[in-house]
Amino acid sequence: QVHLVESGGGLAQPGGSLRLSCAASGFTFSSYAMSWARQAPGKGGLEWVSGIYSDGSGTEYADSVKGRWTISRDNAKNTLYLQMNSLKPEDTGMYYCSKSKYSDYVTLDALDAWGQGTLVTVSS
Numbered sequence: 001q002v003h004l005v006e007s008g009g010g011l012a013q014p015g016g017s018l019r020l021s022c023a024a025s026g027f028t029f030s031s032y033a034m035s036w037a038r039q040a041p042g043k044g045g046l047e048w049v050s051g052i053y054s055d056g057s058g059t060e061y062a063d064s065v066k067g068r069w070t071i072s073r074d075n076a077k078n079t080l081y082l083q084m085n086s087l088k089p090e091d092t093g094m095y096y097c098s099k100s101k102y103s104d105y106v107t108l109d110a111l112d113a114w115g116q117g118t119l120v121t122v123s124s
Contacts, residue, residue, distance in 0.1 A: 007022075019082070019084070020095055089122050
C-alpha cells in the first residue's frame with residue numbers, strides 16, 4: 001500500500017524559505033516520478049507545482065514557482081523534497097506529495113497516490 005507523508009510546512013515570512021519533505025513507502029520509490037501540488041485556501045482545485053523523474057534526471061516547474069523553488073529526491077532514503085525560496089503570500093496553501101503512474105511523466109493526470117498534505121502559510 002502506497003504511503004506518502006509530508007512534513008516541513010509552517011509559517012514563513014514573505015521572502016523566506018521552507019523545505020518540504022515527503023517520506024514514501026509501500027512501493028519501489030526509485031521507479032516512479034513524483035510531484036508536488038498545492039491547494040490555496042478557499043479554492044477547490046489543485047495546482048500542480050513541480051515534478052521530478054524517477055532517477056532525478058529531469059525536473060519540471062510551474063511558471064509560478066520557476067526560479068524560486070527546487071525539487072529533488074533521495075532514492076536511497078525514499079524521500080522527496082521541495083526547497084521553497086523567496087516565498088510569497090500567494091504561495092500559502094496545503095501542499096501535497098504525489099506519486100506518478102510513470103517514471104517520467106509528472107503532471108496531474110499522471111498522479112495516482114497522494115499524501116495528507118502539509119500546510120504552508122506565508123505572512124508577515
